[in-house]
Amino acid sequence: MPKKIKDPGLGEQSSEFAQSIMNSDGSFNVNRVNKRTNILDTYHYLINxxxxxxxxxxxxxxxxxxxxxxxxxxxxxxxxxxxxxxxxxxxxxxxxxxxxxxxxxxxxxxxxxxxxxxxxxxxxxxxxxxxxxxxxxxxxxxxxxKPKASIRFSENLIFRDFNTTKAIMFRLVNNRSNVMIKPKATVTLALSKLNNKNEYKRSFYNLKLEREQINYLPTTWTIVHEIDQDSPLIEYKNDELNLLNAELVVMITYFDQSFNQEVHQIHAYNFKDLKLNYKFNPAFYYDKDGKLILDFDKIDSITPYKS
Structure with missing residues (x-):
């Protein structure tokens, strides 16, 4: 059975017309009003x-x-x-x-x-x-x-058959040529639904991944959540997934050799943009000399999936 988790800091309050929790650049989609200005915040503002x-x-x-x-x-x-x-x-x-x-x-x-x-x-x-x-x-x-990750996430969140069930997946790649040591993925599902008080509330779930951590990332990493009996998405039919007021909040953490410290990057996927029955095309290949080639133009390449 899927198990809810406590609010990870995103807020349980929601609305029928609530926008995505996060923007495409990884920043939270929050407009701050009546905020008191402080001259001590100037450095933080100019740095970011x-x-x-x-x-x-x-x-x-x-x-x-x-x-x-x-x-x-x-x-x-x-x-x-x-x-x-x-x-x-x-x-x-x-x-x-x-x-x-x-x-x-x-x-x-x-x-x-x-x-x-x-x-x-x-x-x-x-x-x-x-x-x-x-x-x-x-x-x-x-x-x-300033330590900062430079991870490129695929534009598409896809859904297709996987093993004996189905799965949702996305992939990512390091924009830099440096080594990402032990990258780890944490994926949280934020699902907004109408409760018995006629109020929209968010429920949160930590999604179980096929692999939560790898040792290094020289090419691409496809992150997979298999929809089994322990998945909070098991109760929904395929054509219902796009209609969900839901999104995935992804955090990638790894040790960066360039900065000699741990860095992280956050990204979000909205279920309205979920691609049903598609698969990712390979983004790397070997040339005639046996050299591994990673083609960044193919990171977002998908084709219809036929089981």
């Missing part, structure tokens, strides 16, 4: 955003600081750093260039402070620039050195 957003924020911050100091130089009088012209725009642009040279501690020698006030402001700006670039360097190093 995408590279595109990170560099856009860096450019915006650099531009904003230079515009601010250029306006300050205009306010105290641009004659303290240059020979002023009759054009306010030209004076501002020149002050902007001077600010950029000061902030980066570059200095070409063409522009220089020639007053007490401008010297004090430019010195403070140079100190600020050193601090900003030290902080930026630390963030870039932190982003590169």
């Amino acid at each position: 955003i995408t590279w595109t957003r990170f560099f856009l924020l860096a450019i915006v911050a650099f531009t904003a600081v230079n515009v601010l100091f250029a306006l300050i130089y205009l306010l105290i009088g641009v004659d303290q750093i240059m020979v002023p012209t009759n054009s306010v725009l030209e004076n501002f642009i020149t002050a902007l260039f001077f600010s950029a040279q000061t902030l980066t501690t570059l200095g070409y020698g063409y522009l220089a402070p020639n007053g007490m006030l401008s010297g004090f402001i430019s010195s403070f700006e140079a100190f600020l620039g050193l601090s900003m670039f030290a902080f930026l360097t630390g963030l870039i190093y932190g982003r590169f050195s």
Whole structure:
């Protein structure tokens, strides 16, 4: 008989129109509202955003600081750093260039402070620039050195005959060429159903797998859950599986030699996307020299299954 487990942290409350628990990138599908901001969370935010957003924020911050100091130089009088012209725009642009040279501690020698006030402001700006670039360097190093798995999961969750019963399965591959030591899979079924109080509640089950752990992963790993008498899916007919308000939450854990520590990655499959009576095509083969070839274009390749 299938055995329920306690809520693993995903929440038992559900709805008829509840979206997937997780997004495609492995993040939880939760919108946080009325959250108090904390400046101490800035580092965590900057470490985890995408590279595109990170560099856009860096450019915006650099531009904003230079515009601010250029306006300050205009306010105290641009004659303290240059020979002023009759054009306010030209004076501002020149002050902007001077600010950029000061902030980066570059200095070409063409522009220089020639007053007490401008010297004090430019010195403070140079100190600020050193601090900003030290902080930026630390963030870039932190982003590169942060332990992170790079596992590619198949787009499809498939269902087909398996041995004397049936099974659902998916497969995965390591995107990197490093060795994954003792990868282990944990698969949780989150099943949302209407209870006798007319409320949608989630039930959770740890699915028994054909193999929960392997020693290493040089090619692909197809993870299989056989639907036997101990499976929570045994009570459903084949054509009912796609109609279930259910999803699989997958966590892969392994020891990464590159980071010299254990890393993990989470992924989710929705039963609405379950492919019935399909099988995975082989994603690797041997060339004429006997070399094993892994073709990443075939990771998601499936064909109809005929028993």
